[in-house]
Amino acid sequence: MKVIRTIEELRAEIGHRRSTVSGPVGLVPTMGFLHEGHGSLMQRAREMTGTVVLSIFVNPIQFGPGEDFETYPRDEKRDLAVAESKGVDIVFIPEVQEMYPQPIKTKVAVSELTSLLCGASRPGHFDGVTTVVNKLFNIVKPDFAFFGMKDAQQVAVLEQMVRDLNMDVTIVPCPIVREEDGLALSSRNVYLNAEEREQALVLSRSLNVALEQLENGVTATAGEVRRLLTEVISGAPMAKIDYAEVLTFPELMPIDNEARLAETGNDCILALAVRFGKTRLIDNALFQTKEGNPHV
Amino acid sequence: MKVIRTIEELRAEIGHRRSTVSGPVGLVPTMGFLHEGHGSLMQRAREMTGTVVLSIFVNPIQFGPGEDFETYPRDEKRDLAVAESKGVDIVFIPEVQEMYPQPIKTKVAVSELTSLLCGASRPGHFDGVTTVVNKLFNIVKPDFAFFGMKDAQQVAVLEQMVRDLNMDVTIVPCPIVREEDGLALSSRNVYLNAEEREQALVLSRSLNVALEQLENGVTATAGEVRRLLTEVISGAPMAKIDYAEVLTFPELMPIDNEARLAETGNDCILALAVRFGKTRLIDNALFQTKEGNPHV
Known part of the structure; x- marks a missing residue:
């Protein structure tokens, strides 16, 4: 496994592997502090591609003021061990200066899909995500890129970007990985104290x-789904609901309170964001009304 | 020369040429109604690359309301003859539906550089340009892309996009081509009547x-340059100045009226946009204070 910190070296190494190793190139973009959710992405990439690139980059421009950019958990040594154990070929772990050598003036922004759910609570967040993922796609030129469905809105937004900009990459959404008790894996789970951790089970x-x-x-x-989600979550006294929504997926179109999900003709996503103390957790589930949804 | 109208077919043909024809791939993006300015771009591409792709696409999203999208001059038959004569290998000439099969929700936008000159007069114009050029780059994956310096701000904006997003393409700026009497070639020159055409010489x-x-x-x-440009242009009674500016290039930073250009430490651009009747013409010249500017 090669650990690479510069774009130039990464391009050279991928170019070299393109001409010597058969099979497509897969990219698993992460912010590090890897858990088994990331692990499942690396495994999927390992199965589908000849070259697995894992990127680890805590991307400043997707954090808002007052968010946890500075304190976001980092553990390079452990991350490299995890990557090695999952059979990753290349870990790309650039400094901020390498990705943003001068203040960036170019923004890749997806409208509509980003105006609700996490987009409403975290203004500018998705512009930061689409911009950095666009950069990573241009640097790595992967055939496949792997993202977890815990960030379902991110998957929908990135699929829109790829389609709109004719990017030659296939987004591979991978299922949410959970603890045995149901808590969706997240690097931010380390922020939870024992009581918050217990109450957070109310999401799943x-x-x-x-x-x-x-x-x-x-x-x-x-409307019944919204009420039910809110009711169950409110059973946890520490839970502060940011949103408990149901929308079509992947279009993320609103659904009237009176509409029956099974009759929308669309797959639907039940999407939650809930705060426990200072920690904001998200989770979601798909309700499939169509056959063969690639996001499940 | 192949004439291709779909993205899928274009990708296949370029893929085929990549494996059978040596040398890099060059892209000349145009809106058609080709003149010798475009001709010089195709020639430059022919000299530098093994595969020359010319795209012809009047891009609706870079025209504002009330601008000339509908009436923009088009002449496919003549354009194909010109392309053939310049040794183009592939002409990509998609319908609007092919480039925008659904309303586009993703925008690639460059800030600061686009807030002045043509960006101020044509809000949203450069977002349309950067978005469509980003799409074309993703479709063609050229090694080199050729643009005329008549649209100097466009060159600066696209270079910023390529750098910021780590796109693996080199922008090749090519010199302005002029009529013998000095008028910069433009597809929009056909709009001018005889008197406007005569007075338009005041730009150069x-x-x-x-x-x-x-x-x-x-x-x-x-300040003296601004006054001088304004004074000379105002000598043409039909001329309505949109701007007559001097800025650093390619940063497009403002220069104080009192500052001596030779002492700014930057190359400078003298940039004009002037209306004659309904037709808006642009022109510019670089004043080089540094050695080896690649834009000259």
Whole structure:
């Protein structure tokens, strides 16, 4: 496994592998502090491609003022060990100066899809994501890029960017990985104290209850789903709901309270963002009304 | 010469040429109605690359409301003959539907550089340019892309985009091509009636006078250059000045009226936009204070 810190060296190494190693190139973009969610992306990349590139970069321009850019957890040594164990070929781990040698004046922005959910709570966040992922795609030129469905809105936004800009890469969405008790893996879970950690289980629990009720017909309309999610989450006294929404996926179009999800003709996403103390957690589940959704 | 109208076919043909024809791939993006200015770009591309791709696409999203998108001159048959005569290998001439199969939600935008000159007069214009050029770069994946210095601000903006987004392409700026009497070639020159055409010579004349006076020291400061350009242009009664500016190039930073151009430590651009009747013409000249400017 090669650890590379400059764009120039990365390009040379990938060029070299393109001409000597068969199979496509896969990119797993991360902010590091790797967990088994990232692990599943690396594994998927390992299965599908001949060259697996893992990028680790805590991207300043996707953090808002007052967010946790400075304190975002970092552990390079452990990350490199995890990458090695997953069979990664190249770890790209640039400094901020390497990615932004001068203040960046160019922005890649996706509209509409970014105006709600996390986009509403974190203004500018998705512009930072699309811009840095665009840069990484231009540097690595991957055939496949792997993203976790925990960040479902990010997947929808990046798919829109790739389609709109004719980028020659296929986004591969990978399923959410959870702890045994249901908590979705996240690098930010380390921020939680024991009590917050316990109460945070209400996210996955509320999604499960809603999916179950949708499947057995007890719940049917978007309004009922919203009420149910809110009700279950509010059972945890520390939970402060940022949003508990249901939208079409991947279009992220609003659904009227009266509309029955099964009749929208679209797959739907149940999407949550909830604060526990200073930590904001997200989770989601898809309710599939169409066959063969590639996001499941 | 192949004439190709779909992205899929273009990608296949370029892929085929990449593996069978030696030398890099060059792209000359145009809106068609080709003149000798475009001709010089194709020639330069022919000299520098093994595969010359000419794109012809009147890009709707770079025209503002009330601008001339509908009436922009088009002549496909003549354009193909010109391309053939210049040794172009592939002409890519897509319909709007092919480039924008659904309303585009993704925008590539460069700030600062686009807030002045044509960016101020044509809000949204450069976002349309950077977005479509980004798409074309992703489709063609050229090693070199050729642009005329008549659109000097466009060159500066695209260079900024390429650098900021780590796009793996080199922008090759090519010199302005002029009629014998000095009028810079433009597809929009066909809009001019005889009298407007005659008076439009004031653009190049004012630039020549200013450069001459800068060189012999009669004029030195930015304020003097602005006054001089305005004065000469105002000698043409039909001329309505949009701007007559001097800025650093390619940074496009403002220069104080009192500052002497030769002492700014930067190359400078004298940039004009002037209306004659309904037609808006642009022209510019570089005043070089540094050695080896690649834009000259």
